[in-house]
Amino acid sequence: MFKRIHKLAIELPKPKHADPNAAAAVQELLGGRFGEMSTLNNYMFQSFNFRGKTKLKPFYDLVCSITAEEFGHVELVTNAINLCLTGSTQPTDPNAAPMMDALDKRNSHHFIASAQTALPLDSMGKGWSGDYVFNSGNLVLDLLHNFFLECGARTHKMRVYEMTDHPVAREMVGYLLVRGGVHVVAYAKALEIATGVDMTKLVPVPNLSNRAFETTRKYEEQGLHRKLYRFSDDAYEEIRQIWKGSHPEDGQPLEVVDGTPEGGPVPELDEVQEEFAPGIGPDEFMEIARRLQRSAGM
Numbered sequence: 001m002f003k004r005i006h007k008l009a010i011e012l013p014k015p016k017h018a019d020p021n022a023a024a025a026v027q028e029l030l031g032g033r034f035g036e037m038s039t040l041n042n043y044m045f046q047s048f049n050f051r052g053k054t055k056l057k058p059f060y061d062l063v064c065s066i067t068a069e070e071f072g073h074v075e076l077v078t079n080a081i082n083l084c085l086t087g088s089t090q091p092t093d094p095n096a097a098p099m100m101d102a103l104d105k106r107n108s109h110h111f112i113a114s115a116q117t118a119l120p121l122d123s124m125g126k127g128w129s130g131d132y133v134f135n136s137g138n139l140v141l142d143l144l145h146n147f148f149l150e151c152g153a154r155t156h157k158m159r160v161y162e163m164t165d166h167p168v169a170r171e172m173v174g175y176l177l178v179r180g181g182v183h184v185v186a187y188a189k190a191l192e193i194a195t196g197v198d199m200t201k202l203v204p205v206p207n208l209s210n211r212a213f214e215t216t217r218k219y220e221e222q223g224l225h226r227k228l229y230r231f232s233d234d235a236y237e238e239i240r241q242i243w244k245g246s247h248p249e250d251g252q253p254l255e256v257v258d259g260t261p262e263g264g265p266v267p268e269l270d271e272v273q274e275e276f277a278p279g280i281g282p283d284e285f286m287e288i289a290r291r292l293q294r295s296a297g298m
Contacts, residue, residue: 011264028123068231115277174215
């Protein structure tokens with residue numbers, strides 16, 4: 001079971017301007033082959049299908065804990081896309097074509113299919129696919145795939161960072177570069193324990209420190225590149241057998257953190273009248289409020 005908390009992993013800045021094309025690029029980090037939906041579903045199915053959970057519990061606990069964090073990463077990228085789209089169009093008479101500017105944006109799905117919010121698509125509008133899930137059942141092969149997946153995801157984040165200077169996109173990418181780096185090192189350490197091969201000598205891939213990016217620095221200064229969260233009150237304790245020792249880049253001690261990150265507020269998305277979303281006017285709202293009061297016996 002999963003416990004849901006009404007927070008994002010971090011607080012995202014309030015957008016001062018819309019950038020639909022930035023939102024289109026960020027979609028790759030959500031629904032692309034190396035996006036957060038892929039990391040989530042790869043690790044989720046590997047954890048559900050894991051053979052030898054008791055015998056190989058430290059590895060099982062590791063995949064489970066990272067799975068839980070990936071749920072929050074999907075949520076964070078989704079909200080970043082939403083904020084990049086906020087303010088893209090303005091309400092007016094429908095005959096005046098209030099969304100005409102959307103014709104020139106890279107992803108018209110944002111305006112036609114979802115009322116200017118994220119979709120499970122990549123940056124070119126291709127839907128996320130279950131074919132992206134790799135779950136061979138062989139522990140070493142799955143861990144090796146996860147290491148490769150996280151390195152690919154890191155590469156794509158770095159490229160999207162270089163494509164846009166939108167503050168929301170860059171804040172989100174900066175945080176996920178740090179947290180994705182944790183997962184790279186975690187799977188490298190798991191492979192070293194399972195095989196004796198020191199995979200940490202390969203990191204970082206690409207060979208560029210996270211500190212090269214402005215929005216990563218404060219998170220590294222908080223030590224978030226050295227923390228692995230359990231995302232649980234009383235389970236998955238044995239990740240401590242894997243997440244230990246020192247970080248391969250700065251030599252500082254690694255730390256397992258009980259529970260979850262402190263988090264930040266979930267953005268409130270205002271109505272978009274020209275998209276008929278949510279399509280509840282003042283009169284309908286008051287009637288809904290009266291129905292809720294009657295249902296509560298008030």
